[in-house]
Amino acid sequence: MARSRNIKPSFFMNEDIVELSCEARLLFIGLWTLADREGRLENRPKKIKMSLFPADDINVSEQLSNISKYGFIELYNIDGIDIIQIVNFVKHQTPHGLEKDSELPDQDGLYTVYDRNPKNKTIVGKPHLLNKDQLAEFYNKSLISIDTNGVKTHQEQITDTESEQLKQDNNSYETVSISDQNALIPESFNLIPESINKNICPSNDDPVPEQANQNFKNEIQEIFEFWKTTFGKNDRTKLDNKRKSKILTRLREGYSVEEIKNGVMGCSKSDHHVQGQFTDIELICRDAVHLDRFIGYSQQIRFIPKTPEPERIDLSKYKVVEDRVW
Known part of the structure; x- marks a missing residue:
C-alpha cells in the first residue's frame, strides 16, 4: 500500500536530479510512497506503472535504470526476487512506529526487523x-518477559529511554505475534526539518562514526587547504564542523588523502559544477557515490583546441613606393 513520505524543496535544486528527465524525477518520488520502511520494494515495472502512472505512457523499466546510474537507487536480485533499494531512505525518512517490518531482504540477503x-x-x-x-x-x-521480581527485557543493554517509553505505553507486556507485526500500517506524518544541503534528503549534521584514535586532524586540514587553493578561496573560508565531518567520514571509510584531492581536482574539471557553484568540499565529500564520481572526473583528459596562429604576411612580395606598401 502507498504511504505518505517526506519531500524537501532542496530536491528540485539537486545538481544530479536535474540531469534526469521529468518522468524519472517523478518516478523517483513515487517510489518513496511505494517502498517499505527500509526503502525497499519489488522491481516490477508494470505494477509500479499502474500505481504511479496509470494514464501515462512511461517506460518505467528504462527510467529505473536511469535513476540507478546516478546512485539514487540500487537494483538487485535475491532468491529470484528483483528488488529496488532507495539509497539512504532510512536515514532521511521517518516511518510511523506501527509500520510493519520489511518483507524484502537487503543485498546480503538479510531481513531488517525491530x-x-x-x-x-x-x-x-x-x-x-x-x-x-x-x-x-x-x-x-x-x-x-514477566517474572516474580517484576518486568525484565530480553535485551540486557536496553536504554533508560526505551524503558521509560515502555512504561508510558502500558507497564504490562506480552509476545508480539507474526500476525501483529503484519498489521495494516498508518501513514507517516513526522516531517524532517529542511536542510541547506542540496542533497535529495539532505542531512548536514550526520553523526560521524566513532573510531578510536582516528581523528585525522592533519589530513583534514591538508585536504581543506588543497580545496581552498584549487578553487581560489580566501582566508574567510572556514573549516566548519559540516565540512570537517564529511571529510572525516570519507577518511574513516578508507579513502586516502590523495584520493580525496583527486576528487577535488575532478570537481574543478566539471564545467557543470564549477559554473553552478557546486564546488564546496562538503558536497565533494558528501558520500562515497559523489566522491567516486569526482575522482573519475579527475582521470578524464580535457582537450583544449589550439588557437590557430595568425597568418604572417610576406612583405617581400610588395614594392615600397613613397614609403607606402602596395
Missing part, C-alpha cells in the same frame, strides 16, 4: 539483521 512493545510500536534502538530462517523464531519470541 523490537516492538505490546502496542506493536517500534522500540527505540537499532534493528536486527536476520536470515530468513531466523524470522519465525524472532517473532515468536517474547520481547518482554
Whole structure:
C-alpha cells in the first residue's frame, strides 16, 4: 500500500536530479510512497506503472535504470526476487512506529526487523539483521518477559529511554505475534526539518562514526587547504564542523588523502559544477557515490583546441613606393 513520505524543496535544486528527465524525477518520488520502511520494494515495472502512472505512457523499466546510474537507487536480485533499494531512505525518512517490518531482504540477503512493545510500536534502538530462517523464531519470541521480581527485557543493554517509553505505553507486556507485526500500517506524518544541503534528503549534521584514535586532524586540514587553493578561496573560508565531518567520514571509510584531492581536482574539471557553484568540499565529500564520481572526473583528459596562429604576411612580395606598401 502507498504511504505518505517526506519531500524537501532542496530536491528540485539537486545538481544530479536535474540531469534526469521529468518522468524519472517523478518516478523517483513515487517510489518513496511505494517502498517499505527500509526503502525497499519489488522491481516490477508494470505494477509500479499502474500505481504511479496509470494514464501515462512511461517506460518505467528504462527510467529505473536511469535513476540507478546516478546512485539514487540500487537494483538487485535475491532468491529470484528483483528488488529496488532507495539509497539512504532510512536515514532521511521517518516511518510511523506501527509500520510493519520489511518483507524484502537487503543485498546480503538479510531481513531488517525491530523490537516492538505490546502496542506493536517500534522500540527505540537499532534493528536486527536476520536470515530468513531466523524470522519465525524472532517473532515468536517474547520481547518482554514477566517474572516474580517484576518486568525484565530480553535485551540486557536496553536504554533508560526505551524503558521509560515502555512504561508510558502500558507497564504490562506480552509476545508480539507474526500476525501483529503484519498489521495494516498508518501513514507517516513526522516531517524532517529542511536542510541547506542540496542533497535529495539532505542531512548536514550526520553523526560521524566513532573510531578510536582516528581523528585525522592533519589530513583534514591538508585536504581543506588543497580545496581552498584549487578553487581560489580566501582566508574567510572556514573549516566548519559540516565540512570537517564529511571529510572525516570519507577518511574513516578508507579513502586516502590523495584520493580525496583527486576528487577535488575532478570537481574543478566539471564545467557543470564549477559554473553552478557546486564546488564546496562538503558536497565533494558528501558520500562515497559523489566522491567516486569526482575522482573519475579527475582521470578524464580535457582537450583544449589550439588557437590557430595568425597568418604572417610576406612583405617581400610588395614594392615600397613613397614609403607606402602596395
